[in-house]
Amino acid sequence: MRAVVIDDGDLRVDERPDPVPGPTEVVVSVASAGLNGADILQRRGLYPAPAGAPVDIPGLEFSGVVAALGADVRGVTVGDRVMGIVAGGAQATMVAVDARHLLHVPNHVSLLDAGGFAEAATTAYDALVTQAHLSAGDRVLITGAAGGVGTAAVQLAHALGAQVIASVRSLAQHDAVAALGADEVLEPDAAAVHGPFDVVLELVGAPSLEAALGSLNIGARIAVVGVGAGAKAQVNLLVLMGARAQISGATLRARGAEEKAAIAAAMERDVVPLLAAGALTVPVAATFGLDDVRSAYDRFTAGGKLGKVLLVCDEELSRR
Amino acid sequence: MRAVVIDDGDLRVDERPDPVPGPTEVVVSVASAGLNGADILQRRGLYPAPAGAPVDIPGLEFSGVVAALGADVRGVTVGDRVMGIVAGGAQATMVAVDARHLLHVPNHVSLLDAGGFAEAATTAYDALVTQAHLSAGDRVLITGAAGGVGTAAVQLAHALGAQVIASVRSLAQHDAVAALGADEVLEPDAAAVHGPFDVVLELVGAPSLEAALGSLNIGARIAVVGVGAGAKAQVNLLVLMGARAQISGATLRARGAEEKAAIAAAMERDVVPLLAAGALTVPVAATFGLDDVRSAYDRFTAGGKLGKVLLVCDEELSRR
Structure with missing residues (x-):
């Protein structure tokens, strides 16, 4: 096989x-493979497989x-x-997976798009539902909402009946994020104070989390799954106590095979089923051929x- | 009535x-009333009723x-x-309560001791069970374990089948805390690195929490209910993500009447029933008469x- x-x-x-x-494994002929922040960290030697x-x-x-x-x-x-998630090795023409x-990829979804679904949607689901117990009617802040996990999270939270406030730095993406189901799309500084929030999905990092801590409803749940802008957050514990709030973090990659099977x-x-029904889509920013992998990472x-x-x-499989 | x-x-x-x-209230002739950190803060004007x-x-x-x-x-x-909890007004000869x-005070428990049970035990229960989902076999760190909430938490965690590591600054109290059911009693610096912990009950504050963050098991739950040593904690979000850990905070006082009824x-x-069975006791450090309230606070x-x-x-009621 050929592999990055x-x-x-x-x-x-x-x-x-x-x-x-x-x-207990199958080998899959890979059509497409999404890039994620972990790949960038792994390339830099910061996130070993x-x-x-x-x-x-x-x-x-x-x-x-x-x-x-x-x-x-x-x-x-x-x-x-x-489609699916592995702990590494997906950027290749073949991959072995539990x-x-x-x-299963729903009928009307192309294998091209499906290659960008599993990690982003599972991360969003695990954070919003499993960690943060998102319920219909909750007011949720999603920071970094234009990225892979962010776009999945906006759609998922909207489909689950939440009121979605999306924080997006680039003004050029605001309309597109609104079209995915965000009730309001704001620049980060404005979004952080646009609470109070029942749930915060933190995809940006410490400065963004610190800003959101001032806008929590009683019983708020903050789920952290991205820290690109910094990992060390100053947390006022009295704020957590007063709001009876929780901050949780998670990654999918390090979990055991049984737990990953339960998540799948x-x-x-x-x-x-939400993907099959069209309530979730996979917004694709760009596609690159395998030999163009450096450009994809850039x-x-x-x-x-x-x-x-x-x-x-x-290419042929991706058109199926 | 007479009141502090x-x-x-x-x-x-x-x-x-x-x-x-x-x-929907009753008036209670008060036998005894426990002191809590909130009273000290309220006296200083930092925690209004x-x-x-x-x-x-x-x-x-x-x-x-x-x-x-x-x-x-x-x-x-x-x-x-x-016995019970109110949002204020208990340090008096009479109090009105929902x-x-x-x-109900079990038969063999004196009303003197019972006056120090409800706030400490409810805080410990809410933090360990409701917030942190303590289970039998969990390894739990309780910081500031010699205080009112700490001694209740050590006994409760032990009664629930957890392995209890107690952090106690004063060496003079180590044997007494061990006698309450702590499997190990250590000075704070030693205790914080004596993990990994499944649950941390943080009763001291930010420096203590920061030290414990380095000793978490996968899925650890940290419940913060005391911040006397400082409220602003530096939290490495990558540590939370890697351990799939959560930090939560809570206070009892600000909750609504319905929620307090559910907790009761x-x-x-x-x-x-654990109090009735003798698995929980109320360790009493000192008692003071109502007119000696300043000495009690000191x-x-x-x-x-x-x-x-x-x-x-x-005094007469307290002997019952």
């Missing part, structure tokens, strides 16, 4: 042996077609259109984009 | 009109005997031995005590 390889901070495409499925994941092939989400099955796999067939971690089952039940880090940057690992 | 009155930062005992019960509470009579917890019933009160009888907020019902069901703020400082509002 991180080599001392640089990226290149290299030949690697095709993966062989373990007894966990045990069991390829050490030098980045990529946390993919779409594609099932190419081979392990001996103990049930409920999946060669040729199935699938069969329980697969999601919840996604298949609660979120994939585009990802340049900012000012709406939605996902996708690496097309197989 | 805060007068421009000073304390004195004054005559006040006897309270008259509202339709919420709406509906006496503005200048401190006191959040009491024991006593029911003296009069409002017209709509059911399930309570004049003469019942009771009948749904009362707890949970206490009557889950915690009062003793409270001096530190180095084990358990509660109690104000005896009626």
